[in-house]
Amino acid sequence: MQFVIYLTFATLSLAMILIFIRLILGPTLPDRVVALELLASVIVAMIGAYAIYTDTASFIDVAIVAALTAFLAAIGFARFLERGGPRDD
Template sequence: MLETVYFIGFLMLSLAMVISSIRLLKGPSLPDRVVALELMAALTVGLVVLYSIAYNEPKFIDVAIVLALTSFLAAVGFSSFLEKRGIQDDD
């Protein structure tokens, strides 16, 4: 029963990753692409944590924490860049 829950969790996170990668490639503007990239980072953290729980590998929790912190710093950097540049359409 629990394996089914893990499988569904992996499936949903993977589907969300595919959808967000489509938005990353197709996004009409740079802020849309940045949000999609940040979503992909958050989904990756979710996948790593789910893997850690499903396969009883607690050392991967540390990897997820480092990835989340790095993703946060990248989000701050991107938002600073967009604020200095101003919001423009990439059409």
């Protein structure tokens, strides 16, 4: 069982590294927004895996709050991009 948890942490860590690369090198703003949303999802998965690893149910509440915050941020970014993105005026 612990091997699976360690493998999950390693896979999620690798995913975070690749997401950070996309976040930095993303050629457009929508690419960076998608990378941020994916990063938030991976962080929620890490918190969930840690909750299973430590057998502590209160971390599930933290994961839910992080997921809701990421969802609201994604809606805010989508509205920002829908209205035309950054302006120069």
